[in-house]
Amino acid sequence: MRNKILKAIENNAKVDIKDLAIMLEMNEADLANEIAECEREKIICGYHTLINWDKTEDEKVTALIEVKVTPQRGLGFDKIAERIYRFSEVSSVFLMSGGFDLTVIVEGKTMKEVALFVSQKLAPLESVLSTATCFVLKKYKDDGVIFEEPSKDERMLVSP
Amino acid sequence: MRNFLANKVVDIQPSGIRKFFDIVSEMKDAISLGVGEPDFDTPWNVREEGIFSLEKGRTFYTSNAGLFELREEICIYLNRRYSLRYDYLTETIVTVGGSEAIDIALRATVNPGDEVIIPQPCYVSYEPCTILADAVPVILDLKAENDFKLTKQELIDSITDKTKILILAFPNNPTGATMNKAELEEIAEVIIEKDILVISDEIYSELTYKGEHVSIASLPGMRERTIVINGFSKSFAMTGWRLGYAVGPKDIIEQMTKIHQFAIMCAPTTSQYAAIEAMRNCDDAVAMMKDSYDQRRKFLIHTFREMGLECFEPFGAFYLFPSIKSLGMTSDEFATELLKEQKVAVVPGTAFGNSGEGFIRISYAYSLDKLKEATSRIGEFVKTRREKL
Numbered sequence: 340m341r342n343k344i345l346k347a348i349e350n351n352a353k354v355d356i357k358d359l360a361i362m363l364e365m366n367e368a369d370l371a372n373e374i375a376e377c378e379r380e381k382i383i384c385g386y387h388t389l390i391n392w393d394k395t396e397d398e399k400v401t402a403l404i405e406v407k408v409t410p411q412r413g414l415g416f417d418k419i420a421e422r423i424y425r426f427s428e429v430s431s432v433f434l435m436s437g438g439f440d441l442t443v444i445v446e447g448k449t450m451k452e453v454a455l456f457v458s459q460k461l462a463p464l465e466s467v468l469s470t471a472t473c474f475v476l477k478k479y480k481d482d483g484v485i486f487e488e489p490s491k492d493e494r495m496l497v498s499p
Numbered sequence: 500m501r502n503f504l505a506n507k508v509v510d511i512q513p514s515g516i517r518k519f520f521d522i523v524s525e526m527k528d529a530i531s532l533g534v535g536e537p538d539f540d541t542p543w544n545v546r547e548e549g550i551f552s553l554e555k556g557r558t559f560y561t562s563n564a565g566l567f568e569l570r571e572e573i574c575i576y577l578n579r580r581y582s583l584r585y586d587y588l589t590e591t592i593v594t595v596g597g598s599e600a601i602d603i604a605l606r607a608t609v610n611p612g613d614e615v616i617i618p619q620p621c622y623v624s625y626e627p628c629t630i631l632a633d634a635v636p637v638i639l640d641l642k643a644e645n646d647f648k649l650t651k652q653e654l655i656d657s658i659t660d661k662t663k664i665l666i667l668a669f670p671n672n673p674t675g676a677t678m679n680k681a682e683l684e685e686i687a688e689v690i691i692e693k694d695i696l697v698i699s700d701e702i703y704s705e706l707t708y709k710g711e712h713v714s715i716a717s718l719p720g721m722r723e724r725t726i727v728i729n730g731f732s733k734s735f736a737m738t739g740w741r742l743g744y745a746v747g748p749k750d751i752i753e754q755m756t757k758i759h760q761f762a763i764m765c766a767p768t769t770s771q772y773a774a775i776e777a778m779r780n781c782d783d784a785v786a787m788m789k790d791s792y793d794q795r796r797k798f799l800i801h802t803f804r805e806m807g808l809e810c811f812e813p814f815g816a817f818y819l820f821p822s823i824k825s826l827g828m829t830s831d832e833f834a835t836e837l838l839k840e841q842k843v844a845v846v847p848g849t850a851f852g853n854s855g856e857g858f859i860r861i862s863y864a865y866s867l868d869k870l871k872e873a874t875s876r877i878g879e880f881v882k883t884r885r886e887k888l
Contacts, residue, residue, distance in 0.1 A: 347794065358867065361801045362794035497520040497533035497844055499623045499672075 340365070344373055345382070350483065352386040391486045393478065401430075401446050401475040402453045404461065405439040407468040416440060419466040428456050439471070450474060511630060514623045515850030519834065523844045530873045531844040535672060537736040537817070538864040539791075542784040545735065545777045552772035559768065563760040564752075565593025565744070566771045572778035573744050581704065581714045583727065585746040592756050593766045593774075597702045597730040597743035599759070602628045604698050604726045604745060605664070607754040609634035613663040618649050619852025620673050620820075622700065625666050626852075637662070640854035643822060646811045647676035651685045658689070664696050667715060670703035670815020673851045673860035675796075677815035680713045687718045697725045702743070705734035705785050708793045709814040716746075723748055726755075731770075733816075734785055735777040740770040792817050795863040795870060802874045803861075806881050817864045820848065824857040826884045833859055840883075841876040 343363055348354060356374075360367040377383040392399040408419045416434050423443055424432040431444040443461065447453040454472070462470050478486060523529055540546075564570065570587035577583040585591055594600040601624055609615065611633040617625045618639040629636040639657045641647045649667070669678045690697060697715055704712040716725035730743025745755060759765075796819070803810045803821045810821035823833045830847035838844050846862075848855025863870060 346790070354867070358798060358871070362798045364797060492538070494534050494536060494538070495520065496523045496529065496531040497516055497846060498535045499514060499516045499850075 341373060341377065341382075344370065345377065348374075348383075389482055389484055391478065393486075398448055399446060400448065400450050400453055401444065401478075402457075403473045403475065404443040404445060404457060405471040405473070406441040406443055406461070407439045407470075408441060408466045409468060410440075411466065419464070422464055422466075423461065426456070426460060428453075428460075507630065507633075511627045516623060516846060519844070519846060519850065522835070523838065526838065526842060526844075529838060529842040529844050530869060530876070532861050532863075532865060532870070532873050533844040533846045534862050534864055535818075536738040536864065537733060537788065538866065539736040539788050541735065541737050541740070541773075542777070542781055544780055545737070545773045548776035549740075549769045549773035552769050557768055557772060561593075561765045561768050561771055563765055564591065564756050565766055566768075566775070569593055569771050569775050569778070570744075572775050573746070576778045577727075577729075577746065581712065582717050583714055583722075583746065586749070589749045590752050591746050592744060592752050592759060593771060594730075594743045594745060594759060595763055595766050596732060596741045597700060597728050598624055599763065600726075600728040600730070600743050600745040600755075601625065601666075601698065601700060602631075603755045603758045603762075604728065604747075604751075605629055605632040605634065606758055607751060608696060608698075608726075609663060612661060614659060614661040615664040615666060616654070616657050616662060616695075617666050618653075618668075620647070620671075620848060620855035620858070621666070621668050621851055622672050623851065625668075634663070635661070638852065638854075640852075641674070641676075642854075643811065643858070646813075647671065647674040647820070648678050648682055649686055651689055654686050654689050658693050658695070662693065662695055664698060665690060666698045666700065668700040670701075670707055670712070670813075672703065672816055673818050673846065673848065673855065674820040674858075675813020675816045675818040676811075677707055677709070677712070677813070679710055680718075683713055683715045684718060687715060687721050690724065691720045695724065697721070698728065699725055700728045702728065702730050703733050703816040704729060706789055706792060706817060707815050708789070708796060712815075726751060731774050731777055735774075735781055736788065737770075737774070737777065740767070740773060742766055742770040742774050792863060795865075795867060798867065799861065799863050799870060799874065802870075802878075806874075806878050807885070808881065817862055819861040819863065820855075820858050821861065822858050826881065827888060828884065830856055830859055837877065837880050841880045843873050843876045843880075845877075 360370045410416050411418050420432055428445050429443055430446050433442045435442050445453050457470055457472050570591040573591055574585050574587040605628050609632050613634045614637045615629045615634045616637045616639055618641050626636045637657055639653055699715050701714055714727055716722050716727045726745055726747035728745050731737040799819050800812055808821045830849045834845050834847040846860040848858030
């Protein structure tokens with residue numbers, strides 16, 4: 340049942356708990372408890388709003404940085420990953436297989452701000468061997484959501 | 500000038516849905532719960548295969564009965580999902596939607612005067628196709644107290660010495676009713692004893708929410724007397740691709756293929772290539788759509804029961820068939836006045852046969868937000884009608 344709940348709210352955190360209880364044939368209080376338990380266990384790690392900032396007047400720059408690092412004895416990549424993800428500018432950090440070690444996603448107001456973060460904060464870290472910064476030019480789809488998809492229902496109004 | 504029209508065709512009444520469609524179309528801001536097709540787009544991997552087939556220039560005819568590769572995949576799929584075993588070369592035909600399969604199945608099997616038992620409420624084409632094939636439709640009225648399932652006794656009561664065919668359509672449009680294995684076994688006994696052929700329209704087979712769908716053709720003694728009709732429209736959200744299929748005994752499929760060959764030539768080639776991908780790689784997408792329909796189904800049953808409208812729990816397709824008898828109105832009046840007053844379109848049960856009187860068909864192939872808005876308006880309408888009683 341837990342998986343069913345998680346699947347149901349994964350793409351719609353705003354769903355009314357009363358409706359969800361009906362749809363999953365659960366008691367409303369039990370459902371609320373189960374969600375709270377998932378939050379405590381950090382299975383549900385947060386609720387975000389997916390915003391297409393390109394459509395606002397706010398300037399926002401996202402960069403994907405490929406980072407090569409030296410893992411530390413006994414700690415592997417975790418220690419250096421933590422040194423990086425603690426920065427508030429960093430929105431995501433993933434350990435990767437392949438030609439580099441960490442993908443670091445950084446958000447800033449301007450390209451200059453991001454570049455300064457990389458050159459002054461990220462690159463000088465002791466275990467960081469190299470960085471390659473790629474700026475995001477346009478977001479087409481993020482977190483499973485297509486930004487520009489028209490949502491008009493083009494079906495006939497009544498059909499057999 | 501002479502009258503060039505065929506009486507047989509002129510005498511057929513246009514579909515009740517058509518009439519209602521014309522009224523709804525004039526109301527631009529109406530919310531509709533009247534659609535008989537999925538709200539999902541065809542899964543992208545399937546669309547992409549269609550595009551790829553066009554890029555490769557596969558714009559030629561296929562063999563009459565359909566691409567070998569697709570027919571083979573259909574047979575693998577039917578075996579995997581419903582334990583049905585058919586030969587893809589001789590017992591399978593790809594058609595232009597399930598609708599064409601119904602038409603040619605009837606035309607290939609009836610002689611003038613043969614009786615075809617049609618349990619109603621049902622999909623709109625069975626009766627006119629029977630008439631066009633020069634057979635005699637025998638309407639069997641399914642009952643709400645049986646959850647719109649076909650019972651053994653009802654079937655026995657409709658059989659005469661002219662009965663040749665029974666059209667069986669479960670999961671059902673418009674009621675959402677399903678029939679499980681035990682229920683099918685009961686009627687199969689009669690069908691075998693009376694030597695009847697079944698045209699089993701299983702287009703909603705993937706949308707079964709309690710237990711697994713059982714095809715009547717999988718029961719002992721039924722394979723040789725059943726034409727199974729299925730397709731891609733509902734399960735894979737591919738209505739516009741117009742692709743269905745029929746499997747059945749070799750001698751019947753052979754004759755159906757003859758009609759198909761002369762009337763249609765072959766099903767659309769692009770659709771056939773896309774459908775191969777649907778058969779091979781869409782289990783997850785189908786499961787996702789089914790889960791989503793099931794959740795909305797539960798929400799709607801709860802909402803209609805809260806409104807005080809009687810509604811049996813349908814376990815198939817994507818329709819609810821609540822009764823509006825307690826409001827003292829006909830289905831037509833309910834649907835027309837609801838549209839006028841609250842701008843919500845539903846389909847009157849009578850569009851699917853006279854036994855649909857007193858019921859309305861609600862489709863839940865809509866987003867939850869839309870369903871909530873529409874049902875809140877229907878609730879308001881029901882409340883005002885009840886106050887007038």
